[in-house]
Structure formats: C-alpha cells, structure tokens
Amino acid sequence: MRQSALFTKTRREAPADEVAKNAQLLIRAGYVHKEMAGVYSYLPLGLRVLKNIEQIIREEMNALGGQELVMTALQDKALWERTDRWDDEKVDSWFKIALKTGGETGLAITHEEPLTSIMTEHVSSYRDLPVMVYQFQTKFRNELRAKSGVMRGKEFLMKDLYSFARTDSEHQAQYDAAREAYKKIFKRLGIGERTYITFASGGVFSEFSEEFQTLSDAGEDTIFVDKEKKIAVNKEVMSDATLQKLGLTKEALVEKKVIEAGNIFHLGTRFSEALGLAYTDEQGKRHPVVMGSYGIGVTRMLGILAEVMSDEKGLAWPESVAPFKYHIVSLGQKGDEVSRAADALYADLTQKSIEVLYDDREARAGEKFADSDLIGIPYRIVVGKEALASGEYEVVARATGAVAKKTHGEIL
RNA sequence: CGGGCCGGCGUAUGAUGGUAGUACGCCUGCUUUGGGAGCAGGUAGACCGAGUUCGACUCUCGGCGGCCCGACCA
Numbered sequence: 001m002r003q004s005a006l007f008t009k010t011r012r013e014a015p016a017d018e019v020a021k022n023a024q025l026l027i028r029a030g031y032v033h034k035e036m037a038g039v040y041s042y043l044p045l046g047l048r049v050l051k052n053i054e055q056i057i058r059e060e061m062n063a064l065g066g067q068e069l070v071m072t073a074l075q076d077k078a079l080w081e082r083t084d085r086w087d088d089e090k091v092d093s094w095f096k097i098a099l100k101t102g103g104e105t106g107l108a109i110t111h112e113e114p115l116t117s118i119m120t121e122h123v124s125s126y127r128d129l130p131v132m133v134y135q136f137q138t139k140f141r142n143e144l145r146a147k148s149g150v151m152r153g154k155e156f157l158m159k160d161l162y163s164f165a166r167t168d169s170e171h172q173a174q175y176d177a178a179r180e181a182y183k184k185i186f187k188r189l190g191i192g193e194r195t196y197i198t199f200a201s202g203g204v205f206s207e208f209s210e211e212f213q214t215l216s217d218a219g220e221d222t223i224f225v226d227k228e229k230k231i232a233v234n235k236e237v238m239s240d241a242t243l244q245k246l247g248l249t250k251e252a253l254v255e256k257k258v259i260e261a262g263n264i265f266h267l268g269t270r271f272s273e274a275l276g277l278a279y280t281d282e283q284g285k286r287h288p289v290v291m292g293s294y295g296i297g298v299t300r301m302l303g304i305l306a307e308v309m310s311d312e313k314g315l316a317w318p319e320s321v322a323p324f325k326y327h328i329v330s331l332g333q334k335g336d337e338v339s340r341a342a343d344a345l346y347a348d349l350t351q352k353s354i355e356v357l358y359d360d361r362e363a364r365a366g367e368k369f370a371d372s373d374l375i376g377i378p379y380r381i382v383v384g385k386e387a388l389a390s391g392e393y394e395v396v397a398r399a400t401g402a403v404a405k406k407t408h409g410e411i412l
Numbered sequence: 413c414g415g416g417c418c419g420g421c422g423u424a425u426g427a428u429g430g431u432a433g434u435a436c437g438c439c440u441g442c443u444u445u446g447g448g449a450g451c452a453g454g455u456a457g458a459c460c461g462a463g464u465u466c467g468a469c470u471c472u473c474g475g476c477g478g479c480c481c482g483a484c485c486a
Binding site: 009011012013014015016017018019036037085091092093109110112141143144145147152209220260263265267293295329331333363364365366367368369370371373382384385386 | 413418419422423424425436437444445446447448449477478479480482483484485486
C-alpha cells in the first residue's frame, strides 16, 4: 500500500490521557483510535495486525479439529437465568439493554450458555462426540475500571473454543490437545519464550485452571516462575501445599509481573446439566456432556505484542503478525530517478503478493525514518541515491537494527 | 464500587478573576532534501448547565467525560 494513500497519520506526541505503553504507541502510530474509556477502534494498520493474529489462531484451532462458527452478541436472558448467571449479584459485568417489546437482553460476556444451547439441537448420541467448536467474537464487559490500554477494555475481540466430550478422560485428551495448540500459537506469535503455563484458581470444577502468562512489566498479575521446568504458579494460589502438589520448590521460583494471554478451563458438566446437553451411550443410557473452554483475547494479544515488542522509538512487530513485511522508504523527489526506482521495487513486490507499505510521501528523510521506526514493520528498504549508485538497497531489520545489503533481485 | 486528580485550537503545553499565548500539525510561497529542516504569511481552541461577580477559561455547585491508586477481573 502507498503510504500517501493511507488515511491515518502518525503523531509525535502520545495522548495525555494514556499511560499504557501499548495504547500510546498504537495511537501514535495510527493503529487504533480511542472511542471511550476501554473502547478502541481498529484502524487499517491495527486491523491488519488483528487479522494476522486471528489467522494464526484459526490455523491452530483448525489443526486441533475445531469447527468455526460465530455466535451473537445479543444474548437471551432466559438462557442465562437457567445457569444462574444473569443476576447482577452473580455476574456484575453485564451490559443489559431494554427491548422495545418490554423484555431485556444482554451483550455477551462469554458464550458457554448460547453454545451449549445450540449443541443440544445437534448432539444427542455418543456418535456425535467428541466435538470442538470455536469463534472469534466481540465480548462486552461492563468493567468498573478499564485500564492498561487495549489490554483490559469494555469491548474486546476474543477467540473462544469450547470442547464437548463423553467422558472425563475424553475431555482430558481434548484439554491436553488444546494446551498444545496454545503453545504453538504463542510460539508463532513470537512470545513462546516468555509465556508460561501458570497454575491458578480453578473455580468450582477443578483444583487448578491453567493460564498462559506472558512476562511483562505492564502486567497486572504476579506469578512465581520455575524457569527450568517452564511452569509457574499464580500468586493467588501460592502456598506450600500448592508447591508440594505441583512438585515445585520455593528456591527455584522467581517472582514476575505478567499479562494473561490465554486460559483453559475444565467446565465439567455444569453447563450441560443446566441446559440439558446430554448424549445417549451404546447402552441407551443418557449422560451429561463434559465440557471445557479455552480463551485467547485477540485485541489483548495485539496489546501484549505492542507492549513486549517495542522500544523507545516505537513498535517492532514480529513478522508473523506485522501489518506488512517490508516498508519501502523512498528518499526521492517526485519524478526523479530515485522515486522511479522505488516505484519499480514497489510494483515488483506487489506483483509477487509480498505485503509492502511504500512511503512515497513528499517528506524529509528524518521524518520518514522516524515514522518507519514508530510503525514497526519488520524490514525497511531504503531507496536513496546511495542505493542507486551501488545497486544495493539497505534492508534494515526493525527489531535488531541489523542491516543487510540486497539487490533488487535478491529482495524479490 | 471507595479514594484522589483532571477537562483549553487536530495534538502537546504555559499563564491568568480583565485582549486566550507557545510548539507541533494543517494551508500558501520561497529555500532545503539520508534521521522529525529554515524563513515569511495564514488557519484553528475554553465539555455542558446553573450560580457568585461590574466582569468567569479561571471561583462555587450539579451533570457529562477522562486518568490514577485500590477493589474487581469464568
């Protein structure tokens, strides 16, 4: 894409009302727009990153055998009353809306209820299981205090996967497979090394749940990490008894700030029993379906990556999610030899379907480099007089600063 | 939800109970062109409502909105 045509502009200064690094950088670089507290719009560059994150997750969900669907944001109150999660005393994060017809509806906080309900229409035999279903969908949570930029909003995009099994052991196999898929996802997103499976409060269905926690000073949670074993314990469940159960020793643990990038839960039969999701086995006996749920916040992930992969100059996306692979920075003037060379390089890369942002604006070099650093595309190709003279372009890696010299042909 | 702070050109920010200024941006022109250029000219601003006052952007009250600390965060 030609940068002269991109409607978003960069800003030199961060907005005064944003403290979180992710929001400051994303706003300055023109990836997001803050609509209200905890509510952000995703502009063209931001959307591209979001779509890339989504696609990585989608590929791993499909590899798992997950089937994608999309459910509604508007929720049926009656369904949630059946699981006792409609009452504000029980769940305080609802956005409830009056219907013109007299009733009320709520904006989805999560989707266990509606999916379980859908499944009752399609699952009735042992032959129909096991199944895994997922979606990318907007969640709404009426947070008392939104904070941390795009990482804790009132409206956010989430991938949620749900598993349905006949037995506990079948469920466990699904759960274990989902855990492995999550590891692959975080690895592909470039945060595998700094993301730890963390034992946390399991709620009513099991002793522990597992969170995927990514090391970051911007984190809201505190965990104790065993770097050798690659596992961690959330501070909220930290105790001698817990350590003993997990086979960890206090000496090996280091306290760290983290952001929750994902979590996986055993749901047992709580939802299937409440909503009547059951199957008939070979003997003709009915059993409730054993469920699990698995979430990754997509918009939060964008925030985590902005937070973790950035420096004082700006963003530095990993290639797997970057809005473009190359950023051509032309130092030529309209119509001169340099800009003609940049045009040609842009045309050739585009022709090959290589994603490239082409800074063809009438601006000075300093401004273009500063913008390029801010926007954080993995490789910058500088097209200037030097390049024309030598026949080789400088290709600068944003994250490391490493400079390679490459000819037009080598880049293609 | 408890506590604190704040609301001014597009953005950032200074000052003030008495003409709302500066920088960046944006527009015009000239010069400049490998790390946010220079000169000249121009554009653009007080969240809403009520009150105090000769006079309110400034003080008071209410509303709306934002930020921070805590709580909360299947």
